[in-house]
Amino acid sequence: MDRTEFDAQLLAHLDAAARFAVRLTGRVDSAEDVTHEAIVRATSSWRTFSGRSSFKTWFFQIVLNAFRDAQRLIERRPMMRLVDEPKITADPSSAADERELGVRIAQLVSQLPPRQREVLVLVAYEQIPQEQAAEILGITQQNLRTTLHLARQRLSEQLSEFTSRAERT
Amino acid sequence: MNSDDPQLPDRSDDNALDQLLAKAQWPTLSPTAMNRLRSAARHLPSSVVWQITTLAAAAAILVLCWIGVRRLSAPDSQPRTVAITPVAPQIPMQAKPIALERASSPAEMLLVLPPAPGRQSASANAVVNTALSQLRLGYPHPFVVHSLRPFANHSYLWSRIETELSRDPARAPQLASLIAQLATPARRAELARHYQHVALRDALLPAVVRVFDERELMQMLANETDFPRRRTIVAAMVARDRDGQLTLALAMNPDTLEETLIALRHADSPAVAPLLAALRDSSPSRRLAAARALGTLCHAGVLPQLERMVLTGEHRREAITALLCCRDGAADDIVKRVSQDASIAALVRTVANEINGSI
Numbered sequence: 407m408d409r410t411e412f413d414a415q416l417l418a419h420l421d422a423a424a425r426f427a428v429r430l431t432g433r434v435d436s437a438e439d440v441t442h443e444a445i446v447r448a449t450s451s452w453r454t455f456s457g458r459s460s461f462k463t464w465f466f467q468i469v470l471n472a473f474r475d476a477q478r479l480i481e482r483r484p485m486m487r488l489v490d491e492p493k494i495t496a497d498p499s500s501a502a503d504e505r506e507l508g509v510r511i512a513q514l515v516s517q518l519p520p521r522q523r524e525v526l527v528l529v530a531y532e533q534i535p536q537e538q539a540a541e542i543l544g545i546t547q548q549n550l551r552t553t554l555h556l557a558r559q560r561l562s563e564q565l566s567e568f569t570s571r572a573e574r575t
Numbered sequence: 576m577n578s579d580d581p582q583l584p585d586r587s588d589d590n591a592l593d594q595l596l597a598k599a600q601w602p603t604l605s606p607t608a609m610n611r612l613r614s615a616a617r618h619l620p621s622s623v624v625w626q627i628t629t630l631a632a633a634a635a636i637l638v639l640c641w642i643g644v645r646r647l648s649a650p651d652s653q654p655r656t657v658a659i660t661p662v663a664p665q666i667p668m669q670a671k672p673i674a675l676e677r678a679s680s681p682a683e684m685l686l687v688l689p690p691a692p693g694r695q696s697a698s699a700n701a702v703v704n705t706a707l708s709q710l711r712l713g714y715p716h717p718f719v720v721h722s723l724r725p726f727a728n729h730s731y732l733w734s735r736i737e738t739e740l741s742r743d744p745a746r747a748p749q750l751a752s753l754i755a756q757l758a759t760p761a762r763r764a765e766l767a768r769h770y771q772h773v774a775l776r777d778a779l780l781p782a783v784v785r786v787f788d789e790r791e792l793m794q795m796l797a798n799e800t801d802f803p804r805r806r807t808i809v810a811a812m813v814a815r816d817r818d819g820q821l822t823l824a825l826a827m828n829p830d831t832l833e834e835t836l837i838a839l840r841h842a843d844s845p846a847v848a849p850l851l852a853a854l855r856d857s858s859p860s861r862r863l864a865a866a867r868a869l870g871t872l873c874h875a876g877v878l879p880q881l882e883r884m885v886l887t888g889e890h891r892r893e894a895i896t897a898l899l900c901c902r903d904g905a906a907d908d909i910v911k912r913v914s915q916d917a918s919i920a921a922l923v924r925t926v927a928n929e930i931n932g933s934i
Contacts, residue, residue, distance in 0.1 A: 416616050417616055420609075420612060420616055421609070424604050424609060424612060428602060428603065429601050432601070433602075434602050434603070434604050434605070434608065438604060438611070438612065441604075441612055442611075445615050445616050449616070504598065507598060508598045508599055509600050511596060511598055511600075512599040512600050515599055516601070531599070558592060561595075561596065565592065565595050568591075
């Protein structure tokens with residue numbers, strides 16, 4: 407892949423990368439930072455893209471690493487998290503309408519432990535096949551399935567009232 | 576949702592959960608933010624490759640230099656001290672900062688300090704991100720940031736700052752101060768672009784006068800209307816002027832005369848000899864400009880020479896101009912002394928009237 411093609415690919419996948427970052431971080435400003443960092447990393451190491459995986463897989467891997475680095479920074483500085491990321495009280499029963507419920511679910515997903523969040527977002531929302539998702543995350547498919555199960559289990563507990571209501575209907 | 580897992584026990588509420596999860600709605604990046612990202616994607620590539628090569632070479636040299644310095648330095652050498660005064664934390668801290676030392680500078684400005692021995696290491700990007708986060712969160716005393724490593728990825732830094740500038744203009748001056756401290760001659764273009772923002776000019780001016788050459792400063796001066804900033808630019812030009820020609824040119828220009836005279840008054844070691852030589856220049860305007868500049872400087876070592884020029888009649892008018900522009904008791908004494916000659920006294924009165932009318 408030459409440089410021109412690389413640039414075109416980068417721009418073509420930018421929207422998807424930004425959306426991925428939003429789902430990971432749960433915040434648009436953090437997502438912009440993460441995406442920007444990913445762009446910088448991708449452009450500075452574009453020659454390392456060998457074409458073995460798809461461009462999207464490669465770029466998402468970079469977005470993911472940028473997200474993890476940003477998370478580490480926040481974890482090092484808990485006070486930043488306190489200011490930057492106020493605790494969201496996820497009480498589905500108070501959801502007044504569908505939209506509010508959607509926002510709350512998104513918040514819950516974005517508050518999952520990072521690894522669970524990464525797996526769920528990649529597999530469930532980005533519709534990445536499990537094999538590719540495992541490659542992006544650098545884990546085995548078995549590990550991915552287990553993590554996905556844990557993520558779903560946790561969300562299921564948090565949304566139990568709604569899942570039972572949905573079952574009844 | 577393609578999250579079905581055949582290896583895990585089936586759950587009756589899987590479908591219900593899938594339906595719920597499918598409803599998740601995240602916020603979306605604004606068109607402006609997306610444009611910023613697209614712009615970054617379009618503009619970063621061309622410079623990054625070149626910079627990586629350059630920085631790799633520079634890094635190799637730096638590493639070699641660092642190793643050399645470490646070997647040469649005595650084992651008990653004192654660590655470099657940083658001229659800041661740490662203050663008691665005003666923001667509740669829940670954990671000891673890693674790689675960053677919390678402190679506040681007296682000017683409450685964001686400082687990125689050079690590498691300091693004994694500090695923990697942090698990646699350059701992490702340092703910048705932390706600093707910017709602190710600014711964005713509106714901390715009253717932004718941290719003074721220490722980094723063991725010099726900033727390697729300047730593209731990242733500059734592009735981040737541009738993003739921040741468009742995102743939160745209220746913090747622009749603080750961000751500009753960060754730019755100012757990191758600006759190098761290689762970053763002229765970025766610096767010039769940011770300097771177009773009037774709100775940033777005061778913060779960027781120290782970097783501008785440090786980084787730009789005389790020709791660029793002269794162009795900047797032509798577009799600058801704020802007198803204090805003009806004074807700063809002219810002072811920088813006068814301070815750099817070793818052969819006195821630039822100072823003379825500035826002093827000859829009515830638009831820059833006042834700033835030049837002020838700069839000369841405060842200059843540490845202005846070029847006196849070229850100005851003295853210019854008193855004998857064939858151009859009357861250059862002679863006059865040199866006389867005014869010399870008078871403003873009022874250098875004690877020049878006064879006897881000026882007196883001699885008055886007495887011998889060598890460019891007497893210019894020498895008198897210089898003496899009259901000098902607000903010093905010794906110069907006044909010389910003027911009184913030479914004015915005992917009636918013809919010189921008449922010329923002194925004429926020159927004094929000219930000066931009062933022109934300055």
